[in-house]
Amino acid sequence: MKKKPTIRDVAARAGVSIATVSKYINATQRFTPGVERKIRAAVDELAYQSNPLARSMITGRTGSVGVVILDIGNPHFTNVVKGANRVALEQGYNLLFVDTEESQAREEVLLEALSRRVDGLIVSTRMPEDQLDRVLAYGKPVVFSGRPAPGKGPSIGVDAYSAAFMLGELLVKQRHKRIAYTGFAPARPDMERMRGLTDCLDAHRMKLMRFELRAPTIAEGERLAPSVLLRKDRPDAVVCYNDLVAIGFLGAARTLGIAIPEELSLVGIDNIPFSRFTRPALTTVDIQSEYLGEEGMRMLLRAIEGDPAVKGHVKVEPRLVVRDSTRER
Amino acid sequence: MKKKPTIRDVAARAGVSIATVSKYINATQRFTPGVERKIRAAVDELAYQSNPLARSMITGRTGSVGVVILDIGNPHFTNVVKGANRVALEQGYNLLFVDTEESQAREEVLLEALSRRVDGLIVSTRMPEDQLDRVLAYGKPVVFSGRPAPGKGPSIGVDAYSAAFMLGELLVKQRHKRIAYTGFAPARPDMERMRGLTDCLDAHRMKLMRFELRAPTIAEGERLAPSVLLRKDRPDAVVCYNDLVAIGFLGAARTLGIAIPEELSLVGIDNIPFSRFTRPALTTVDIQSEYLGEEGMRMLLRAIEGDPAVKGHVKVEPRLVVRDSTRER
């Protein structure tokens, strides 16, 4: 763990100026063969690597972009990251990401620490709209992911209203009579989903039952399930906040001896990779997580490059995926 | 996106020297009330935030640690990250991570970029042992995760040999006669798992069939499954490289009409959260992913603080988790 050689060490060893070495490192110029050879030799011998911090201080660029996600344990977000990572790498940026674990307090600190180390950010946050300015105050290009951010900068997200509406339509068409939604109010898309579902049921003169989640996770789905499945007016279909919650419900239903889809239809949202492998396979809505990450990163990179056309909300269309956890009544 | 105020701006506005502002920001000293008030006012008005890059250049510390993982799509790794994140945050560090997507080429670039931006690293890599020095050459404390790194620095990982051995014992005890292993040779633990299984079967005078995966993923499990399940000498038990592969096998078996566990026992390794929710629920070995991340981070943090006792390999014990994908013959 000896100390690292600096550009000065290389210059001294090669017998040239530090400016020349700098130009060699950055390949911004051609050299006389002798000089080039000497520099290369010195770099090799010292195993020199330039310090990106020092470089960034001058150039104002870091070559990195950041992604802030709410929960790395949710496959939806890991897919967003996968997509973003691929595009960033292709364009010569590297991606740093940070998991806020759904904690608002943490968000502040992590965002600030990250924002100064990258050229731009994609951020998923539950922050109320009027606080979004705080993120912009870091002075870096930002793309908000998973929600519209009207007037606050570019954003990308799936159309939560229509995702929920589609699910409602399916369930109604399948003649379900008592439809429930397990919502998670703190999440941004929750209200839109609720609206989509309510509007759809209203049109058919049906009412929606709502149950409240404390977190959008498998464990929480399992915890909540009994209280909705053991009521005397048990719903005959439940729309879960996301696939994770639906998987928890599936597990609980099995334990409780409730057959799905025979006695109860169950749907999720997200279409995470595992939803295809539950049994019964989960009916859900694909929200194109990976594409969200890719396209979000493309937007961010354009913004970093100074493209003023990057603004407004990009609405991505959800796709209904009907599998075996729903059945006609 | 106007330019950020510097410490100089604050000093000018407060009518003090930049040295004084620096001391205020870092709380390294007490002040006369008047000065303190003026500085605070200036900081607030300008919404000043110190530039961590500039600070790092001088102090040599960044306050961040890095984690390099092979595939963020694998819940095993996301759990490692979760554990590491929690511990890092507790200790006042923040965590940046990077996904190499199982690509060696990428690894180089990402590692170098990351290493200069953090105080230390936890790295998962398939790099051959003799190349591990390259990682150490970055001059930062490193903990290798998921494998021993003899003579190359501290490491932590689950005992892959015994994990496989346990699975072998279970399957033998259940009177399986034709046991197969779907391996993934490029991965570090593959050889140890192979040894564990082979030793166990040898002791019972049984032979192990081996099949080769091209990646340790669900999709690859699905792809490989038919070629092992449709042979005339079909195994009656298959040990999958990990739970993801096992889930792929489960899906394929369903499609092929092969009943699990009635006609075939199937086991995975990792105990990812979803393995409890497949049907049948997957028998597997818990490798304590989250603990691996926590403890690895504790080791790293101690190493960063200069503790010379951090070295050698910490071997974590796996735990057999018997569920419903295996059955006595």
Next chain:
DNA sequence: GTGAAAGCGCTAACAC
């Protein structure tokens, strides 16, 4: 307690 000055390792003009 406070400030002047010397850098951290590097790049970007601008001479030569």
Next chain:
DNA sequence: GTGTTAGCGCTTTCAC
């Protein structure tokens, strides 16, 4: 082509 020089924004002696 190559070298000189002036910083990037900050911390850290070391005087006062």
